[in-house]
Amino acid sequence: MEQAISFTEENYLKTIYSLARQDKGKIANLSIAEKLHINPATVTEMLKKLNEKNLIDYNRIDGAALTPQGEALALKVIRKHRLWETFLVNRLSFTWDEVHEIAEQLEHIQSDKLIRQLDKLLGFPKFDPHGDPIPDKNGQLPQSQTFPLVSVEEPGTMVKLVGVANHTTAFLQYLDKIKLSLNDKIEVKEIHEFDHSMGIRIANRTAIMISSEVARNLLVSNQ
Amino acid sequence: MEQAISFTEENYLKTIYSLARQDKGKIANLSIAEKLHINPATVTEMLKKLNEKNLIDYNRIDGAALTPQGEALALKVIRKHRLWETFLVNRLSFTWDEVHEIAEQLEHIQSDKLIRQLDKLLGFPKFDPHGDPIPDKNGQLPQSQTFPLVSVEEPGTMVKLVGVANHTTAFLQYLDKIKLSLNDKIEVKEIHEFDHSMGIRIANRTAIMISSEVARNLLVSNQ
DNA sequence: TTTAAGTTCCAGGCAAACCTAATGATCATT
């Protein structure tokens, strides 16, 4: 019984998935409502419906949690989103701050062959233009141990930028302005106790200052 | 006042456009209903709404006709549909019988830059994989004087296949089976008075027989 | 010209996805 799933339902599943990844605790209806810019009352109705369809387990006490089928669907939508973002940047000359909105539309296109062929065209990429991991066709996420730059304690540490935790146009354009791109080497020169701002050197260029807020949103890996 | 347009509305406009191209007379509500597989009563409601939005002129006597804005929108959707079909065939190894359904979804994606860049990636194609003309960014259709093969009267006439009037999987796969592709040269060898079936030679290969029904759906040009 | 067939329209309904306002439940403080 192949039950149809709507754009709206897919967006709920994706939201629940990402809230579960970051918050680790109970998923509040209110946080779903805020993320989707809708009313909490609407969320309650939809969660009941998704529960009925066995895509989530839901009750007032424990909140919402994806079932295996729900998680598989969420990962499929995320896979499509990130593959399309990669396509837009790598093949259609989009910049990384322009692609999210369009991918929000493209992620709902239904065609298994389309995803498969797109993946192949792009050379089976493991990460999207923001450094986010792309689930493979079985929903498996590539491993990568990243941490926010702000957590670096030792001046002199060398790291590599592998992702961003903030996808807003404002932040991405700021990174463009300071000429910081994915895979750039970053050397932490100094850490100011006072506001935890940092002096960093990008790709051996002149050192610059960044706020702790910026450092919090830069995901890096060792080496 | 940039009023939003829904998928459904776009599909009505596209349908009205294509009915206007082929029928030349009044567009019956019933024919819209049949093409979209919906109830005639629903069509009446939507036509009133589109009239209200100034996308069509509509009244009971004259039926529906696109306004300039309505036609521009219809052409934009058609442009997207045909560009996406071209992308799927030329870049993602789809066959020409597989692409229509997916393009029905992709044609509704909203992003001017996306269309522009896709067009560029594909080398500004003038015709899609079925030989249908692709409107340019100003809604201008490339000219081509085509006629159905069935209208050829003289045996010995040489023509070139430039399009198909029937897009069903069954027909397209039949063409694949007889190894007839777009741009192939076709020589009409014989025309049977009785049922108007034809003996034709494709690309100088062995001659074969085709029914008048097939010949009616092959769009050709001279030379 | 009357009848029949075809087409369009109206009235009334339904489901999906949203809303507001008000009520219930839970949690944190005092």
Place this chain on the structure above:
DNA sequence: AATGATCATTAGGTTTGCCTGGAACTTAAA
């Protein structure tokens, strides 16, 4: 333990896009 504050749910509505059934037109045939 009482009191607010916060969060979730219920009840009642709206809009969009669809439906059915029947009435009203229009067109063509008898």
